[in-house]
Amino acid sequence: MYDVVVIGQGLSGMLAAIWAKEKGKRTALIMSGAGKILQSTGVLDLIPGSDGTLEDWMKLYQMDLWVKPEVMQAVDKFKLLMRELGYAYEGDPGHPVPIVTGSGHIKYTALYPETVSPVPGSGRAVVVGFRELADFQPSFISKNLQNDRPGLRVSALSVRVGAESRRVLTQLDVARLLDQEDIRENCLNQIKNELRHRKTGQPDFFIFPSSLGYKQWPETLRRFSEALGATVTEAPGIPPNATAIRLNNLLKLKAIRSGVRFYGDTTVIGANRDNHTIRSVIIRMVNRTTEVAGSRFILATGGVLGGGLEVLPTGMRETALHLETDSQGRPVNPPDNLYLAGASRGEQLTRNGIVGGIYTLVSSYEAAYGACKPVRGGMKNA
Numbered sequence: 001m002y003d004v005v006v007i008g009q010g011l012s013g014m015l016a017a018i019w020a021k022e023k024g025k026r027t028a029l030i031m032s033g034a035g036k037i038l039q040s041t042g043v044l045d046l047i048p049g050s051d052g053t054l055e056d057w058m059k060l061y062q063m064d065l066w067v068k069p070e071v072m073q074a075v076d077k078f079k080l081l082m083r084e085l086g087y088a089y090e091g092d093p094g095h096p097v098p099i100v101t102g103s104g105h106i107k108y109t110a111l112y113p114e115t116v117s118p119v120p121g122s123g124r125a126v127v128v129g130f131r132e133l134a135d136f137q138p139s140f141i142s143k144n145l146q147n148d149r150p151g152l153r154v155s156a157l158s159v160r161v162g163a164e165s166r167r168v169l170t171q172l173d174v175a176r177l178l179d180q181e182d183i184r185e186n187c188l189n190q191i192k193n194e195l196r197h198r199k200t201g202q203p204d205f206f207i208f209p210s211s212l213g214y215k216q217w218p219e220t221l222r223r224f225s226e227a228l229g230a231t232v233t234e235a236p237g238i239p240p241n242a243t244a245i246r247l248n249n250l251l252k253l254k255a256i257r258s259g260v261r262f263y264g265d266t267t268v269i270g271a272n273r274d275n276h277t278i279r280s281v282i283i284r285m286v287n288r289t290t291e292v293a294g295s296r297f298i299l300a301t302g303g304v305l306g307g308g309l310e311v312l313p314t315g316m317r318e319t320a321l322h323l324e325t326d327s328q329g330r331p332v333n334p335p336d337n338l339y340l341a342g343a344s345r346g347e348q349l350t351r352n353g354i355v356g357g358i359y360t361l362v363s364s365y366e367a368a369y370g371a372c373k374p375v376r377g378g379m380k381n382a
């Protein structure tokens with residue numbers, strides 16, 4: 001019997017499990033697949049695809065119960081966690097900043113890892129690609145960035161990472177290669193030689209694919225910034241982005257090390273209830289069906305893209321616990337001991353149909369906080 005059972009291992013499930021465990025709760029996490037975080041850029045957006053403000057965000061997600069200090073508390077908690085894990089996140093949802101993506105376009109984001117820097121409005125920027133990496137084309141990226149940022153003087157160059165491979169490399173392959181000192185130094189020498197040859201002066205800003213180290217990113221970032229004498233950023237784009245993989249892996253490792261019990265390759269297919277309370281969830285593991293009992297449950301199964309909601313001709317269907325939902329997928333009158341985190345709340349409100357990282361982390365904090373409260377305080381969903 002667990003105090004808290006979390007269903008889903010996306011960003012929301014992992015954060016909620018870590019925070020429940022931190023409160024001393026016996027915590028289990030049941031997951032049937034990877035979270036969408038692995039396909040993301042690893043930066044946490046306020047309103048994906050928009051430069052909206054915190055006030056716009058609060059209106060969009062109907063956060064009328066929320067006031068700014070509580071949102072900031074969740075954000076501070078996340079930043080503290082990531083600093084502790086050695087992969088610090090910067091930024092402030094009150095002031096989204098422009099970053100460059102792997103297509104060269106600007107997007108506004110609220111929280112970004114230390115390997116990403118906001119794009120300046122002026123100065124000289126160089127986009128550096130790796131010839132073996134097809135998903136990051138420096139000349140295409142530099143043209144788009146030049147259009148979006150006319151005050152910058154943008155140029156492009158490519159170097160060889162020097163890997164023999166039968167297939168085209170991904171950003172993650174390059175990140176792993178750049179963990180090796182000799183490969184890093186070789187790339188840096190090629191960049192410096194090319195710049196010397198061009199005689200265009202000292203750049204202020206270097207833009208790389210999301211590949212600046214897999215495990216050795218602090219060293220790669222430090223060495224690149226130092227050797228190039230300028231600010232260095234990763235521009236996340238087509239997955240896999242090293243920015244997102246680091247975030248996912250570090251959160252999973254943290255959850256395991258803190259003692260969260262993982263049920264891997266396990267799907268929740270229903271729940272046993274007493275009136276308005278869930279007693280246990282029914283799980284399917286390979287060819288076995290059993291149950292996991294708990295006092296409180298956190299639903300973090302994602303939205304339509306994560307598999308937690310299914311679109312039917314007649315509306316939406318919640319797939320894990322078979323909850324009744326409204327037309328947006330929001331559960332109607334959920335059980336008293338169930339808390340909803342991330343996209344499972346059915347808030348598919350942005351242009352891209354995704355809720356964005358800030359909503360995910362704030363709702364996970366709220367769900368973990370609710371699931372760890374003493375019973376006397378009531379157990380209502382927000």
Ligand SMILES: Cc1cc2nc3c(=O)[nH]c(=O)nc-3n(C[C@H](O)[C@H](O)[C@H](O)COP(=O)(O)OP(=O)(O)OC[C@H]3O[C@@H](n4cnc5c(N)ncnc54)[C@H](O)[C@@H]3O)c2cc1C
Pocket residue numbers: 007008009010011012013030031032033034035036037039040041042043044045046048266267268269300301302303305306307308319320341342343344354355356357358360
């Ligand atoms: C392609 C893509 C790119 C994105 N890029 C960005 C970005 O750049 N910046 C940003 O801020 N946000 C981005 N987002 C949104 C961001 O990742 C969301 O914050 C996130 O998807 C919501 O996380 P979640 O944990 O609620 O759901 P998900 O990540 O969808 O995780 C749900 C988890 O639940 C599991 N699950 C589902 N049903 C069951 C079941 N019955 N039993 C057990 N497990 C189950 C799924 O397998 C999955 O592991 C992106 C989303 C997508 C889809």
